[in-house]
Amino acid sequence: MPSISRKGQSMPESPIRKLVPFAENAKKKGVKVIHLNIGQPDIKTPKVALDAVKNNTLEVLEYSRTEGSDTYREKLAGYYEKQGVHINASEIIVTTGGSEALAFALGTVTDMGDEIIIPEPFYANYNGFATANGVKVVPVVSGIETNFALPPIEAFEKAIGPKTKAILICNPGNPTGYLYSKEEIEQLAALVKKHDLYLIADEVYREFTYEGKKHHSILQEKGLEQHAIVVDSVSKRYSMCGARIGCLISQNKMVIKTAMKFAQARLSPPTFALIASEAALDTPQSYFDDVIEEYVERRDLLLDALKEIEGIKVAKPQGAFYCIAELPIADADDFAQWLLESFQLDGETVMVAPAAGFYATPGLGKNQIRIAYVLEKEQLVKAVTILKEALKVYKKS
Template sequence: MPKISHKGKKMPESPIRKLVPFAESAKKRGVNVFHLNIGQPDIKTPDIALEAIKNNTIEVLAYSRSEGSDEYRQKLANYYQQHDINVAANEIIITTGGSEALLFAMGSVCDPGDEIIIPEPFYANYNGFSTASGVQIVPVISKIEDNFALPPIEEFEKLISSNTKAILICNPGNPTGYLYSKEEIQKLAEIVKQYDLFLIADEVYREFVYDNVQHQSVLSNFGLEENAIIIDSVSKRYSMCGARIGCLVSKNKDVISTALKFAQARLSPPTFAQIASEAALETPQSYFDEVTVEYKARRDLLISELGTIEGIKVASPKGAFYCVVELPVDNADKFAQWLLEDFNVNNETVMVAPAAGFYSSKGFGTKQIRIAYVLKKEDLIAAVKILKAGITEYNKH
């Protein structure tokens, strides 16, 4: 019988999506499932983006340029300049989602067997991207007790070897919601310059920051013109996850020219989705002001409600729309599946994302879950009540 590749066998399942069959089965039994497991915003996509598609008169849906359309990249450069990120259109490559941008970044700076240091827990698909690229993740552990702040820079330095090519951060963080301070980014800037490494920053949640704290981009005045690579996406910013448009941004000409070769190999990013994304750049600031107020209110409500559950630890996020919660259960994976298979309150249950899949270190996060607070407030209240009742019932067994 033909055999599957070793790489294919090593590809991890998504901790976010692997429970979907159990959720679908629950729904077929008539159980309403509150989805706290996935970062799919319920915020409406800006009308201006949708109208750009509806009112388009394209007669031939042709390839776009491999690096993305000139018009979109120029407008995107203007957007970055408004956020104190001074880049030009030719320093941007449009990708099919932030996911492809990460794959291009890894392919451009790493050979098989090379290493990237990443603070964990981290976005689960970094595990998949690294496996697909033949790259080794070297984790440096951040702790819920420290609110998942940047680990001491000495911990990074201990892990640097001749195979180390980059440090990768997500800022604000998925799954933690942690927002790195200017001082923390400065420490990372100093170490990557000292050891000639790249600093790859996944900044897709840039707009979602709370408590009057400012987001710090790696391309804002840290002297990282040759070291920094930004990964970005329209998915969360404009509630356009299905558009699958992202980008890779760098002032390093070798990075851009190399990433372009990967872009040429896959031909081009989606034409219609670029049109929608270009139009979305005209979204007024009032949209983001309203969205940020709504997410902050949801965060505050969620943290307050979770605080009523005895024995849990909750990290308080400063950005994005996630938080990591440590539960008083033996195993969060088993608990999450049990919630969907065997438990409901008035025919309702919740779906969460077990956090072990957001670590690469074995045995970490086994009692933790990630909650995405992308539901309206009344649904968050109902979901936490079900979670509380579920913990009590589960621990009786």
């Protein structure tokens, strides 16, 4: 039998999706599964985006431009201008989701055997992208005790070696919901300039910040033009996860020129999704105001309910729509699978994402889960009730 590549064998499973077969089996048995595992908002997609596709009169569904249409990229540059980010259309490459933008970024700035530094826990697929590119992730640990704040900058500097090419952050953070302050971004900016590294920022949750806090983009940092690479996406912003439209942004001309070669190899982003995404840029601010208000209410409800469960520790998110909860158990992977295979309360159970997959350091996150509070408040309350009762039974067994 032909062999499988070592790279393929070492490719990590997604902690977000690996339990899907168990969830499907539970549903076949008539158990209702409440999904806390995935960041699929139940917020309605803006009507203007759906109508742009529904009412389109295209007769030939052609390839789009490799870098995305001029009209979309120019309109997108206008969106960033309103956010205080001054870029032009030539500094944007439209991608098939933020995932492809991340893959292009790593392919552009790293070679086999290079290293990237990432504060952990981090978006689990960073491990996958790094593995696919033959790149080693060097983690810098942040903890639930500090609400997953940026670790001391000295820890980052200590992690820098001869093969380090970039520091990668997610802001606001997935899975923690932590929002990096302007001062923290300035510290990272100074560090990458000092050591001539790239700073890659995944900013797909930029719209969702709470308590009046503002998102500070790395593209707003003066003097970082040759170092900054931003990954963005329409998926969460407009509740358009299925559109698979993202972008890579950099003012470094060689980064854009090189990333374009990767983009050309995959031909083009999807045409109908581009049309929807361009229309979505006309979404009024009131849409986001309402969505943010809803997420704050969900977050507060979820955290209050979780804190009533004995032994649970939970960090308070300042952005995005995720939180990390530490459970009074030894193995969250086993618990998450057990929930789907062996537990139900009044015909319902919950699906969570075990947090170990959001770390690169072996052994960390073993007793933690990530919860996405993208469901209606009634569902969140029910989910926490199920978790509470499940923990009682699981610990006894």
